[in-house]
Amino acid sequence: MTNDTTTTIDGQGLPALEARLHEDLSLLCWPGKDWVPARAGVSDVVIIGGGMCGMVAWMALKTGGVHNIRVLDRSPVGREGPWMTYARMETLRSPKELTGPAYGHGALTFRAWFLAQFGAAEWDKLDKIPRPMWMDYLQWYRQALGIPVENGVSVDRVEPEGDLLRLHLSGAEEASVLTRKLVFATGRDGTGRPNIPGFVEGLDRKYWAHSADDIDFAALKNKRVAVVGVGASAVDNAAEALEHGAAEVRHLIRREKMPTINKMMGIGSFGFTAGYANLPDEWRWRFMQYSFSTQTPPPHGSTKRVSRHPNAYFHFGKAVESTVERGGSVEVGFTDGTSYEADFVILGTGFSIDPMSRSEFGTAAADILLWQDVYTPPADEPSRDLGQFPYLNDDFTFREKVAGQAPWLSNVYCFNYGASASLGKVSGDIPGISEGASWLARALAAKLYVEDVEQHWQAMLNYESPELDGSEWVPSELEAEPKKGRVA
Numbered sequence: 484m485t486n487d488t489t490t491t492i493d494g495q496g497l498p499a500l501e502a503r504l505h506e507d508l509s510l511l512c513w514p515g516k517d518w519v520p521a522r523a524g525v526s527d528v529v530i531i532g533g534g535m536c537g538m539v540a541w542m543a544l545k546t547g548g549v550h551n552i553r554v555l556d557r558s559p560v561g562r563e564g565p566w567m568t569y570a571r572m573e574t575l576r577s578p579k580e581l582t583g584p585a586y587g588h589g590a591l592t593f594r595a596w597f598l599a600q601f602g603a604a605e606w607d608k609l610d611k612i613p614r615p616m617w618m619d620y621l622q623w624y625r626q627a628l629g630i631p632v633e634n635g636v637s638v639d640r641v642e643p644e645g646d647l648l649r650l651h652l653s654g655a656e657e658a659s660v661l662t663r664k665l666v667f668a669t670g671r672d673g674t675g676r677p678n679i680p681g682f683v684e685g686l687d688r689k690y691w692a693h694s695a696d697d698i699d700f701a702a703l704k705n706k707r708v709a710v711v712g713v714g715a716s717a718v719d720n721a722a723e724a725l726e727h728g729a730a731e732v733r734h735l736i737r738r739e740k741m742p743t744i745n746k747m748m749g750i751g752s753f754g755f756t757a758g759y760a761n762l763p764d765e766w767r768w769r770f771m772q773y774s775f776s777t778q779t780p781p782p783h784g785s786t787k788r789v790s791r792h793p794n795a796y797f798h799f800g801k802a803v804e805s806t807v808e809r810g811g812s813v814e815v816g817f818t819d820g821t822s823y824e825a826d827f828v829i830l831g832t833g834f835s836i837d838p839m840s841r842s843e844f845g846t847a848a849a850d851i852l853l854w855q856d857v858y859t860p861p862a863d864e865p866s867r868d869l870g871q872f873p874y875l876n877d878d879f880t881f882r883e884k885v886a887g888q889a890p891w892l893s894n895v896y897c898f899n900y901g902a903s904a905s906l907g908k909v910s911g912d913i914p915g916i917s918e919g920a921s922w923l924a925r926a927l928a929a930k931l932y933v934e935d936v937e938q939h940w941q942a943m944l945n946y947e948s949p950e951l952d953g954s955e956w957v958p959s960e961l962e963a964e965p966k967k968g969r970v971a
Contacts, residue, residue, distance in 0.1 A: 515548030533632035534564030574611035674901025717831020878926030
């Protein structure tokens with residue numbers, strides 16, 4: 484049974500949905516009134532990243548009346564984010580009903596987009612969202628809102644220039660631009676890089692790849708493939724290799740057992756989203772460290788996609804220690820003293836958070852305050868990876884390690900995976916992305932207003948548009964009566 488809202492868009496097509504969306508936005512006086520004093524040749528905000536996070540950040544800022552924004556993405560149109568590059572799952576993990584980047588607008592949800600094209604009957608049949616379809620939806624989101632993403636433009640370096648930031652670019656008409664605020668909406672590796680274990684050091688690159696690399700899976704036909712790890716990216720890459728005709732694929736797993744429970748999913752709520760950042764450090768660390776140590780399991784469908792192949796194997800308790808080329812193949816050595824011979828190794832080892840690896844900051848990356856600089860966890864809650872996360876202000880901005888060393892970092896916003904240790908899952912994952920964008924926009928707008936307070940004050944003094952023109956009343960005299968004396 485469908486509700487009235489569903490009925491109005493069921494199978495009506497995208498033009499009808501877009502008409503409804505724009506009517507809704509008009510009724511809400513969108514976009515918000517432009518209130519930020521202009522500075523010649525200066526953007527108020529530059530957003531790095533035109534994927535889901537960057538677009539919903541733009542939507543939130545425009546809603547709040549911040550209009551002087553540029554959105555830059557180094558990828559070609561349709562290749563923003565991971566969805567058509569290194570994300571190789573068949574479907575998204577998130578439930579199809581989640582509103583994601585819709586920012587409170589029903590007509591902007593994936594569900595509305597799907598219903599408008601395929602109808603309620605097909606929606607009821609849909610289990611999880613196919614990955615390429617999610618990218619199609621995001622492209623429609625961009626087109627429907629008219630988000631001016633500048634593709635093929637990369638921010639190579641950021642440096643302070645007075646109270647502004649100068650961004651050095653490649654792929655743009657200008658070599659550099661000035662902005663007041665900079666938002667890193669750069670996704671999973673936005674404050675780090677792919678995690679490359681030391682055991683592949685020295686191994687010829689033709690024998691291995693990280694799961695985030697552009698892998699030629701067709702070349703793996705009839706090859707023995709070793710996949711290190713068993714997280715979501717590991718199993719998705721294993722499945723791709725199997726489906727391209729690999730002779731065998733063996734998961735080499737350090738853990739003794741398969742992780743089966745997504746602990747963070749069990750506590751997901753608006754309360755957690757709103758309250759996490761207000762917790763003391765020991766509680767924030769405890770939640771994230773426990774999530775890291777128990778590990779998020781790969782999705783059920785992705786795992787079955789691998790295990791349905793008879794030439795797929797899961798080997799537990801096999802921590803890789805070394806890789807050595809031997810006669811055109813790779814000998815993978817384990818800490819238990821055994822080994823396995825493979826033709827190719829795929830590292831499903833995820834991403835590491837490491838601001839020092841981000842070339843955009845230059846040497847100033849060393850000035851970014853990290854969790855390990857602030858908090859010493861109990862002995863039973865260790866996590867080197869978590870210690871590398873930036874220790875952010877509550878408005879998503881970076882902090883400096885030494886006061887006065889790099890104050891400009893307070894104008895740079897970490898709206899990506901790197902924010903999760905400090906602020907929770909509000910800047911990368913589908914469930915909380917709209918709440919995170921609202922939070923970001925409110926904080927950023929507040930800072931812009933405070934910085935321009937003298938201009939806003941002067942604008943108040945200068946405002947001379949009368950509400951009344953003198954025709955609304957007639958003055959009259961009050962006939963006064965003599966004062967009456969007091970009675971004793």
